[in-house]
Amino acid sequence: MKKLFAFTVACLILVMGSTHELRANSVTVGDLVISNVWARSTPTNVKTAAVYLTITNNGQHMDRVSGARTTMAGKAMIHQSKMVDGVMKMEHAQHAMIKAGGKLEMAPGGMHVMLMKLTGQLREGMVFPLILMFENSGDVELQVTVKKTGS
């Protein structure tokens, strides 16, 4: 009996783990593959966060991200962290282009989807929806996986 229980729990963990994996995995829309969508968990009082992701364009035509929205934040915009004369700044980018056959990586220290006026704290292990607005591919819903702060 005990063994059966342990087995069931193990199976449940496995199944839950794999669906979680699936949700965190890539989304394909036409020629675009969007993968590794994640954000850091946020401290209690902080109302900003950054979402990182990778977009691969396997097609013959370029596309552009023109904006984003999510129920987790009052405002979402494309940002670029930039060093200007030794001072780090975040600038609003109107577009983020993914060239035909190209790849756009939004990673720490560079481009990110900036979330402002967070409606709740981002906690490790959480998954929340984010809609990216593409000029050609339209709106695409993604699932953002929240990792621990020190990642």
Add this chain to the structure above:
Amino acid sequence: MVRRFILTGFIVFASFMSYKAWTIYQFNQMPSQQRADILTSIPIEGVFSLTDHNARSVSMKTYFGRHTLIFFGYTWCPDVCPTVLSDIAVVMDNLGQQSKQLVPILITVDPERDTVSVLQDYVSNFHPDIVGLTGSLDEIAKTAKSFRVRYGKMYLDPDEPDDYSMSHSVTLFLMGPDGKPLRTFRHNEGADELTKELRAVFDGT
């Protein structure tokens, strides 16, 4: 005789000035990263008198006997600051026993938001050894000046004055056990490289 003296003086002065102008011109022609590196290579004073995340009054003296690694940032910084602090957390773990010789310090450039309790919650998210420092607007301005760190408020949307972000220097300052500046690191050095460089300093190689 007097005229010749004046003339010589003038020539010396003029050559000195044109040399100055030339070096300034050259400096301005450099890529901004190179300019930043030169600016950060000029020794800083690096003193402070602030409040830590446990509400203690601290100064450089508080940490005498240990090296300090000082970084300026703010808690609402979503991208670069948490990346640097995560790297520092990894470095502390990498250093093992040697991490006892190092105190990583985050000095806020946004004291209006970053009160003692906000900082306490923030730094503990990264590593238990990281210290967060805050103070009055004036104290922070003085500290930044002493480290030749520049910062400013940036309003992303004029209609949303509460949503400001901060621009700030992201240099990491390594200070010796005597509180004197030893060297600087770039913010994007990476945890492995930082560990290597710090080990070399601690081993005296």
